[in-house]
Amino acid sequence: MASAHAQGHSHDHAHGSYLTPKGGFWTTVLDWATTVDHKKIGMMYLVAILFMFFLGGLAALAVRTELFQPVRVDAQTGAITGQLLANWFYAEPTMAQGNDVYNIAFTLHGAIMVFMVIVPSIPASLGNFLLPIMLGTKDVAFPRLNLLSWYIYVIGSMFAVGAILLGGVDTGWTFYTPYSTSTGNEFGKLTLMVMAAFILGFSSILTGLNFIVTVHKLRAPGMGWFDMPLFVWAVYSSAIIQVLATPVIGITLLLLVFERTFNVGIFDPSLGGDPVLYQHFFWFYSHPVVYVMILPGMGIISDVLAVHSHKKIFGYRAIAYSSLGIAAVSFIVWGHHMFTSMSELASAVFSGLTFLVAIPTAVKVFNWISTLYKGSIAFTTPMVYALIFLFLFSIGGLTGLPLGTLSTDLHLHDSYFVVAHFHYVMMGGTIMALMAGLHHWWPKFFGRMYNENAALFCALIVFVGFNLTFFTQFYLGSQGMPRRYASYIDEFTSLHQISTYGSYLLGLGFLGHLFVFLHSLAAGRVAPQNPWGGLTLEWVAASPPVEHNFDHDPVVKHGPYDFETTVPPGWTPDEYPIPAENLRTAGSH
């Protein structure tokens, strides 16, 4: 990838961009492998995460393929039909083989997407690249820890891939006991998979710790807490959760490994343990981590909406505080994953607390929509993805209501309604925000523009495909389709088929995006310093930034979204005619 930028865009800068190779091929490889530059580490994360996203996506398409038809056994002949997935692996699969292949596929999809894609996606790739630049500093506080976290991520992912190559595991990404202590004994592959998640946790903690210290200590002169871009606020909030919650999952998974290896009897009832204890431990991490996944996405949306409508964000402080509010409340709502396995009193308490988290989330949506008022809205790909985010995330948020409500949750729990809900939040939220962010900062990352019309077309395909895939699943769930089923009753066939066609369309859309990106790297137009007219510090830096980000340390003289009074750096005033009476400062340098 680096060689595509050999020509570099170092124009008027003394040192070359961070992408300029340091010498021959092996020198460059060694340089990247030992780099402590947050930009290179961010890009290495991006490549690793997108690769895992591709693997997880393949598993998702495998799951949808199996569900295209229900599995049926002919009562007379014993012939099995509808095992569309197992047919790829066996000549004549038995019922058990067919089901196991499906169970492994959905476990892979879940485990990869949660632990290796969505949790690290935005903070580790975009966050790593942008957070120091947005704060106007040279690097994160602990650059070597940053590199270590990438290696830990790669090692963790290799453990997971190893478990897959040994035949895969079939527990679901939640590893619920006692099922997970009684399966997957061959080659210790389940232990491998659990260790993968354990190791990935360290990568998460190191990144979080790094970001917290960087935000506290390395802000540019003149940048107070409320002059930080909202993306930084969001990454900061999620870093706090990562540091506080990840150790809990680390301990839990380690206990699970002990349980399997030494039969210590913490979770396994046949040894005197309690499986519900595992659920409490597991969700005490895994619920807060839902907000690790979505908060950075919310940060991207705040930035993208403001920049592409050239409008000061509405209720800056409300958005910043609601990020912290969500982070705090996220620690006390884990019980809503367990309404069918807890006492009535505990369920009632957790139901009530769960509704609390709806309020700051709703406030954010209202603020974002209000930001558009009287703006100058450009329908660029990042902006369109931000609008798609608002559309899908609103559906995801609202469908959380019947799940938080006890009486309706007793029906919807562990059904496809839940599957649809968390895909609207996680994929419609985090992944759509990642797409918005990728397009928004792509010119900054690589110094190249992408083809706007092609990207917009792919975004449209993704939007249509997504809704076909997942909206049908709301109906399936409330009609009675349980999660993690390889087969189903005849009534569900047509909805499942629409969903499968939708998922293929969704896959095509992402494939299209891949080509748009590759085309941009190979032959894209050279990007200007500030293609969208943003006011935050990354638009002061060159595209792509020089090795130490800035030629001289930037001084912050205006807020991140003061579009009414500031001409964006790198823009000529006639492109951006601010009335003289409004004008306060003309750019920061």
Added chain:
Amino acid sequence: MLTSFLAQAMVTTHATLATASASTSGSGFFQFWDRLWLREPAMTEAAKDTDYMFMWLWWFCVIWFVGLMGIMAYFCIKYRRKPGKIAERSPSHHLGIELAWTIIPTLFLVWIFFKGFWGYMEKMVPTGTAMELKLTGYKWSWNMEYPNGLVVDRGFMNTSFGAELVPVFYVPADMPITLRMNSNDVMHSFWVPDFRIKQDLMPNRYTGMTFTAIGPKDGEPGIHTHPMNEEEAKRNRSPGATPGAPSASRIAPEFIPELAGVKYTDHWVFCAEYCGTYHSEMAAVIRVVSKEDFNKWLVWAAKKSTPTDPVEWGKLLYKGKCASCHTVDGGKNTGPTWQNLYGYEHDYTDGSKIVADDNHIVESIRNPGKRVRVGYANNMNAFSEAQLNPKQTEAIISYMKSLSDKAPKVTPSEGDKPAEKSKEQASAK
């Protein structure tokens, strides 16, 4: 204006739900959405409340969503970027608006929470004296124990969905029933979509839930009748031919003279907590009959549950407990086939080579890991005496003998004798 519109939507939805179960014709628009979301009408009183809550929430969400997206779309069109024109100045903060859009949703959420909590308690706490049924989940089916000690497993009603046997649990209508639930192995979850209820089954403690099923009333859709004779049963059980059945999902009973003409409604049960290979085949049917018909069924079932012929009994037990892993026709499965198993010499993974006799079979049931056949993994669960008592293991041995050509022939007419003899031998020792 918003609240009055909501109230109107609420009243209309509620009225629709009330009439939905009484007749198929109703106000078309809301009927359409109710059925799209919930397919089958609610079949308990508590479930009707859940449906009301669910549809209320649906219209609540639709109003908020359409409102928000409408405003967004309007802004996007009105304030789209025009050359040479920059964004107008407007306040970027307004305390009044921000307080309003924090407090108003909070008030709605408080109401939603309480409404949901009350509906939940209705499904968890029984009203009046309830009949307690003991439900056991295991990989991968369900057993139900009735108050008279009768245990119904998946072989009992000889009813299958596709090629899989599913247990059919008869329950009386219009009478509160509580389930006391427990799992034999991993976690399972008992979900009855038509009752809008589910609860997890745990290996280390009892959980429970309660329901009062609405009875099968004449003229309603979804009512079926036990067949009056063999021909009708055969016709009903041929694929897609059940009268009034939308598809193969309605499982027709065989001809039972004592139950001919009994009206019933069927309700799917699914396992909703992932439990391994056959998780998606772990279904059951709850069959709701009137109280009088339930008593008829109890009498018939009590007689059936202890057959006098041990081979038949063994076959019944086989279908309920063994058929998921063992075949009887020589076919391959997780465990060895029972065809020509008894009386033959087999190789075992510990290097031993013994003839499968009565003692070996009992050992394999109680302690399957002790000797594992070459070519098979050690993955059978042990059956304790509580799960298969000595009389039942005797019956299984008799059935295995009937499948082997090296065993003393056990014909149905003289079936009692060998079993009696072996019992005498056992007691003599």
